[in-house]
Amino acid sequence: MKEIMSNNNTTNISQARKAVEQLKMEAYMDRIKVSKAAADLLAYCDAHIGEDPLIIPVPASENPFREKKFFCTIL
Amino acid sequence: MCDQTFLAIVFGPCDKCSKEKPLRAIYIKSEQLNYCSLCVEMMATEGLHENETLASLKSEADSLKGRLEEERAKLHDVELHQVAERVEALGQFVMKTRRTLKGHGNKVLCMDWCKDKRRIVSSSQDGKVIVWDSFTTNKEHAVTMPCTWVMACAYAPSGCAIACGGLDNKCSVYPLTFDKNENMAAKKKSVAMHTNYLSACSFTNSDMQILTASGDGTCALWDVESGQLLQSFHGHGADVLCLDLAPSETGNTFVSGGCDKKAMVWDMRSGQCIQSFETHESDINSVRYYPSGDAFASGSDDATCRLYDLRADREVAIYSKESIIFGASSVDFSLSGRLLFGGYNDYTINVWDVLKGSRVSILFGHENRVSTLRVSPDGTAFCSGSWDHTLRIWA
Numbered sequence: 001m002k003e004i005m006s007n008n009n010t011t012n013i014s015q016a017r018k019a020v021e022q023l024k025m026e027a028y029m030d031r032i033k034v035s036k037a038a039a040d041l042l043a044y045c046d047a048h049i050g051e052d053p054l055i056i057p058v059p060a061s062e063n064p065f066r067e068k069k070f071f072c073t074i075l
Numbered sequence: 076m077c078d079q080t081f082l083a084i085v086f087g088p089c090d091k092c093s094k095e096k097p098l099r100a101i102y103i104k105s106e107q108l109n110y111c112s113l114c115v116e117m118m119a120t121e122g123l124h125e126n127e128t129l130a131s132l133k134s135e136a137d138s139l140k141g142r143l144e145e146e147r148a149k150l151h152d153v154e155l156h157q158v159a160e161r162v163e164a165l166g167q168f169v170m171k172t173r174r175t176l177k178g179h180g181n182k183v184l185c186m187d188w189c190k191d192k193r194r195i196v197s198s199s200q201d202g203k204v205i206v207w208d209s210f211t212t213n214k215e216h217a218v219t220m221p222c223t224w225v226m227a228c229a230y231a232p233s234g235c236a237i238a239c240g241g242l243d244n245k246c247s248v249y250p251l252t253f254d255k256n257e258n259m260a261a262k263k264k265s266v267a268m269h270t271n272y273l274s275a276c277s278f279t280n281s282d283m284q285i286l287t288a289s290g291d292g293t294c295a296l297w298d299v300e301s302g303q304l305l306q307s308f309h310g311h312g313a314d315v316l317c318l319d320l321a322p323s324e325t326g327n328t329f330v331s332g333g334c335d336k337k338a339m340v341w342d343m344r345s346g347q348c349i350q351s352f353e354t355h356e357s358d359i360n361s362v363r364y365y366p367s368g369d370a371f372a373s374g375s376d377d378a379t380c381r382l383y384d385l386r387a388d389r390e391v392a393i394y395s396k397e398s399i400i401f402g403a404s405s406v407d408f409s410l411s412g413r414l415l416f417g418g419y420n421d422y423t424i425n426v427w428d429v430l431k432g433s434r435v436s437i438l439f440g441h442e443n444r445v446s447t448l449r450v451s452p453d454g455t456a457f458c459s460g461s462w463d464h465t466l467r468i469w470a
Contacts, residue, residue, distance in 0.1 A: 009129075014119040016132035021101050021115070022310075023139035026350060029388060033150045037369070037387035038158040041412070042430060044367040045162075048411035053455040054470070055165065055413055064193075064210050065173040065456045065470040 089114055097345045112345060147389045155382070155391045159430035165413070168426065168436040173456065174468040176207050178214055183460035184241075185447045189230045192453045196237045197460055198225035204239045206251065209451075209458065209468055218249055218259045227276040227287075238266070238285055240273035246287050248299055267297045267304075275318045277329075279343075286329060286343075288315040294331050296343060308341045310348045317361045322368045330371050332359030338373050338383065352383050354390045361405045365429075366412045372429075374403030380417050382429065394427040396434060405447045410454030418445030418459050424469075440467055 049055055053063060060066040086097055089111035096111035101118070110118065181201035188195055194215065198204045202223045206216040222243035229238045231248075240246040246267035249259050267273065271290035278285055279296070284305065288294045294308040294315055313334035321328045328349065332338045338359055340350040357376035364371045370384045370391070379395040380403050394415060401421035408415055408429070415427040424445055426436040443462035450457040456470035 012129055013132070014116075016129055016136065017119040018115075019136050020132055020139065021119070022348065023136055023143060025100065027139050027143045027146060029350070031146065031150050031388045032386045033152050034155070034384070034387045034389070034391060035153045035158065037384040038153065038155045038391065040386075041155070041365070041367070041370060041384070041391075042159060042162060044365075044369075045411050045413045045430060048366070049413055051454075052409050052411035052413065053453070054170070054409045054450075054457070055411065058455070063455050063470060065468055 091118075099345065099347055112347075150387060151389065155430065156432040159432075162430055164431070165428055165435050170426070170436065170438060170469050172440050172467045173470045174209060174212050176209070176212055176466040176468070177464070178205060178207075179203060179464045179466075181464060182443070182462040183446060183464060183466055184224065184226050185228045185239075186449060186458055186460045186466060187228055187230045187237075188449055188451050188458065189234045190232055190452055191234055192451050192455070194230070194234065195458055195466070196228050196230050196239075197447075197466055198228040198239050198241070199464070200224050204228055204237065204249075206237065207466070209456075216251055216259060218263075220247070224272070227273050229276050229278055229285075231278050231282040232280065233282050236282060238276050238278065240267065240276060240287070242272050244269045244272060244289070246273055246276045246285060246297070248285070264299070264302070266299050266302050267295060269293070269295070271314070274314065274316045277318060277320055279320060280326075286318060286320065288318045288331055290314040292333070294318055294329075294341065306343060306346045308346055308348070310339055310341075310351070311335050311337065316358060319362050319364050319371065322364055322366060326368065330362045330364065332362040332373050332375075334358045336375075338362055338371070340371075340385065350385065350388060352390060354381060355379070357402070360402065363407050366408055366410065372406050372408065372415055374406040374417050376402035378402055378419075380406050380415060380427065382415075392429070392432050394425075394432060394434070399425065404445060405449075405459075407448055407450045407457065409450055409457075416448055416450065416457055418448040418461075420444045422461070422463075424448065424459060438469060441465070 090108045091114040098109040179199040181199050183199045186197040195207045195209050202220040204218045225241040236250045238248045245265050248264045267287045269289035269291050275288040285297050292311045296306040311333040315333040318331040327343045330340045336355045338352045339348050355375040359373050359375045361374040372382050374380045378399050382392040384391045401419050403417045405418040415429050417425045422441045424438040428435050441461040445461050447460040458468050460466045
């Protein structure tokens with residue numbers, strides 16, 4: 001089955017051009033070193049680990065899932 | 076909150092047509108120009124220039140790919156787990172099922188938390204979407220969708236509506252009402268229309284816009300009120316299975332993962348793909364941003380979870396074990412980002428230390444695949460949904 005050659009060519013060309021432009025943009029992107037990125041991830045963790053209820057468990061009375069209370073409403 | 080970690084989209088006059096639009100930088104003969112998206116399209120469809128053939132464009136693409144790899148490798152000076160050696164190891168974890176939500180008649184496929192940290196919406200294969208109160212395990216609302224396999228559901232930020240969709244190729248929004256006389260299904264609003272199944276949906280920072288991902292290979296941003304398509308995102312070579320919005324309040328990016336093994340980061344305003352990562356060996360089932368917005372994790376059918384840093388533009392950690400051979404269906408971070416929870420197809424949930432790369436705990440309980448997993452908005456618990464028809468809340 002032969003497609004119309006010019007249409008097929010134009011689509012292929014535009015796809016190839018777009019792929020090239022996308023790759024150019026990605027290749028020229030500003031990157032930082034992994035050591036800096038890792039240091040930032042560590043810093044974020046350190047800063048927030050105290051507030052993380054799954055790591056530093058809050059007292060059972062404050063965690064609605066751990067406490068044994070049953071919820072009732074007075075009708 | 077997180078800084079802008081990506082290419083800033085410039086707004087201004089296009090170098091070609093002089094109209095004020097969002098611009099992208101393109102390079103013609105090593106010169107950088109700023110074109111609006113329409114002019115980029117037109118330029119791409121022009122006939123071949125002198126000395127240019129399809130083959131030369133292809134080889135240019137290949138050499139750029141090589142250059143991209145080189146640039147990424149240059150900055151790879153250390154591994155994350157090496158930097159994390161000085162960090163204290165985590166203690167023993169005691170995480171148990173605290174609530175079991177029973178009521179679905181078939182496989183649970185997706186769930187989402189409400190911002191009130193209490194309510195949960197879940198959807199299942201039999202077409203039912205249920206809103207639960209996770210403290211009491213009561214069902215507050217239930218809707219039957221006209222289709223089966225409701226693969227995506229989301230809670231609106233206001234808590235007043237839910238969105239869901241699946242094999243009907245649409246995303247529908249249902250306002251939640253406590254009025255017993257009102258039929259929820261009557262107020263349904265069809266928002267998104269795709270040409271294949273809906274795999275994921277998420278409200279943006281407001282109730283007014285929804286982001287969807289579909290088996291037709293595209294993601295799209297819709298206006299809820301009018302149902303209008305605001306932006307579409309093309310680039311995946313196969314079904315898109317998951318998406319996650321960047322956590323910043325001003326966030327304008329999201330990440331998507333698909334069956335083409337690629338994770339792509341998109342700018343919501345211009346529709347452009349900013350970064351893409353292709354290191355997984357199989358379909359990416361789930362992507363989730365790190366709480367700071369500078370990185371994201373992905374879970375895949377290749378039985379690994381991986382962490383990608385956006386500013387270093389590369390994969391920085393792999394979470395895998397030889398004993399884990401089943402795919403990860405769903406991942407989420409704890410509040411601080413120190414823990415990564417992964418739900419797997421071998422019925423277990425593995426808890427990983429994000430920084431050190433080691434597994435800290437394995438949670439048993441489900442009797443079939445874990446299909447969805449989300450940590451609550453305040454981090455006090457996480458909920459997992461499974462093909463065993465139940466949802467479990469762990470804390």
